[in-house]
Amino acid sequence: MLFGRNKKNPIKIADKGIVEWKYTTCGYCSTGCSIEVGLNAEGKAISSRGAAGADVNRGKLCVKGIFEHELFTTEGRGTEPLYREKYIDEYKPVSWDTALDTMAEKIKAVQEKYGRDSFAIISTGQILTEEFYTLGKLTRGAIGTNNYDGNTTLCMASAVSGYKRSFGSDGPPGCYEDFEDTDCLIAFGSNLPEQHPIIYWRLKEAMEKRKFPLIVVDPRVTMLAQFADMHLPITPGTDLVLLNSLAHVILDEGLADDDYINAHTNGFEEFKALVKEYDPVSASKICGIDEDTIRNVARLYAKAGKAMSIWTMGINQSTHGSDGVVAINNLNLITGNIGKPGGTSLSITGQCNAMGTREWSSCSGLPGYRYLENPEDRKEIAGFWGIDEEFFPKKRGLFQTDIFPAIETGQIKGLWLVASNPMSSLPNSERIRKTLEKLDFFVVQDAYSDVESAQYAHMYLPAAIWAEKDGCFTNTERRVNRITNIQQPYANSKPDLWIFNQLAKRFDHYKTMSFPDTAEEVFEEMKTLSKGKDRTLDISGMSYQMIEKQRGIQWPCREGDETGAQRLYTDGKFQTKDGTANLIALPFIDNNERPDNEFPFWLNTGRVVEHFHTRTRTGKMGNCNKYSPTPYMEMNPDAAADLGIEHQAYVRVVSKRSDAVVMVQLTQRIPYNMVFIPFHFHDCANRLTLGLLDPYSRQPAFKQNAVRIEKIDQKEAAQRNLESRSF
Ligand SMILES: Nc1nc2c(c(=O)[nH]1)N[C@H]1C(S)=C(S)[C@@H](COP(=O)(O)OP(=O)(O)OC[C@H]3O[C@@H](n4cnc5c(=O)[nH]c(N)nc54)[C@H](O)[C@@H]3O)O[C@H]1N2
Ligand SMILES: Nc1nc2c(c(=O)[nH]1)N[C@H]1C(S)=C(S)[C@@H](COP(=O)(O)OP(=O)(O)OC[C@H]3O[C@@H](n4cnc5c(=O)[nH]c(N)nc54)[C@H](O)[C@@H]3O)O[C@H]1N2
Ligand code: SF4
Ligand SMILES: [Mo]
16 A cells, blocks of 8 residues: 555646647737637647747746637627617527628718717727738728717727827837836836736746836736735825826936936926926825835836836826826836836737737728828828828828717717627616617627627627638737738638628728728738838738747838847837927826715726626636626735625625626725726626716726625525626
């Protein structure tokens, strides 16, 4: 027996019978991990693994990526196009031809009756870049509506707007490699271990090789905060005050990089005068970070030599989102930390292809970071596409978050939604529900037919998903990577590119325009448009073969280049008229919803590692959903004790908008006067949110709301939860 116990049995790894591994890129977050999907002898996807030799993830994947092959067979996928005259009728399956004929007719009818802009189009950050470009061409060139935007207004709009205001153009200037060089890193409202696990791993690995201070600014003790050297539990929505105060200390103590400021920026005097008002003592009263800490962080950052900032939704989703981004850029400009290894302002992007839409979708203008407001850009693109430039509007139309109120007021009558689920993802769900009910014609194009927004639509178009298609994504560090067609589209679903092309045929301008059939042909067209020595977004040196071989290439990659450039603005030249970056004075205006006697808690919302957004995908994957199948809320144990609420009890959370029932999870992660609800669950967090908009980016303040907590009957609540989709 004794002998037997000591004997080690060899570990047996089940042989799944994989005969081939195929290359692709993960379709969840913007980290951009390279994946290989294993196929069995029947060609069925049965396994996923991180691609070795890929610079981004170096063989690793997170819990979502590692099960991504299961996506192809998840429940709820759309099988056929569906149509109904009224949204309260039953849907009936129709052929693709009938669906697209009807759709084109209805769009034209709405536009004829109410004007071209009365039909709105809302897209996403989750289709392929070639699809974005084609949808932009169809919308701007053939359908001709100016009310066209993406869900990226909920996500990256503040970063885009902030980059444009500071540097004259969008485009994150840094890369993951910067972790290897930096001597100090501040993370603002970004929880990498859960939301970008592989970027976190890159950061952690860099810190293990060479210790440097990590400072996390977040009202919650997130996983990243737990791992930080300093955690600054900021009062929600006041990052701008902290940033102005950091600049105050740096200028006051003579720690700024005067040479860089003189050579590469403008606006310094006005900026200096403004931040003078933000001394640490006054600032600490607003942002909740004590004056000593403000001084210490300012000194650490300015003296580091190479310091970088990263941020995500804690900054962008605020009434000062765009200002917050500009303030981060200000901090890096005055310390000379732009465009050098380890010194940068790196916005961590959200969706897998949020960058692709920024670059090529024409949502905010014309493709390749061109502007409707610029006559030369309008002329160039009209000529290239084969239409009259007068067909283009002269300035951009409504943002995504302004399109819904325009439906309410009757200015917009028709809507086409591509890969977005506003019934769960927009603030104030009840208001959105009523808004969608008002539409004369509403089409939902989604990979899943059970997506909540489709309940209010007249037409549903089943789209192929991720590696059922072919094309590219761009990640956080401007790396273009390949998504290859690994499985055939599910049932009678079709790639979004095919749907756009077929619809285009039904519009008059199709006769003079061209809509290539394959993604690669579209990519070649985009390459032509990207060429130019002054363009940062130059992809003309790339090809599909090169991209796959190198496991992704960063832009700019100019014609003849062997690979891409890691950083932007290395020469201190920016995309502004005179080439200098704008230092901008940013006064803080306190305009958020705030807790009061009736609604005493801050409601903070965000994400958890195992779920992606509105759970159309991860809610159906056993290996993700099992970790949190129930809508829940983080609450501070002392606050709960004061209200007599126990761990795992159901409670009702009430805001001025509506209410939601959640299970309580007690944790010290969250301060006494705050609760946190992951927004992934339908009919939950966004029933409560207000979402005041940032004036520049029109992005909602999803994370600053006021609520109260009420005790409820436990049996009734459990029953209600059982009946909802969330189990
Ligand atoms: N697992 C998973 N990963 C994802 C996604 C997902 O759904 N699931 N979605 C992807 C997308 S689209 C995005 S945009 C990213 C989002 O990635 P993150 O922004 O990292 O995620 P969030 O949880 O939304 O918010 C981050 C933090 O902001 C903090 N915060 C709230 N208010 C403030 C404030 O006023 N100031 C500061 N400094 N911080 C504040 C919150 O406490 C929270 O911890 O994640 C991407 N990755
Ligand atoms: N309270 C609160 N609300 C938030 C946030 C928050 O932090 N708090 N975060 C906001 C942010 S940052 C974001 S990005 C949004 C996300 O909001 P949404 O984009 O509305 O949410 P998703 O669930 O990602 O919706 C994407 C849809 O596209 C479908 N889909 C996936 N791939 C494809 C494809 O290839 N083709 C087609 N046609 N369809 C496809 C999916 O099934 C899904 O229904 O949520 C925002 N809402
Ligand atoms: S970190 Fe993001 S890109 Fe990488 S496997 Fe996870 S979800 Fe996919
Ligand atoms: Mo996002």
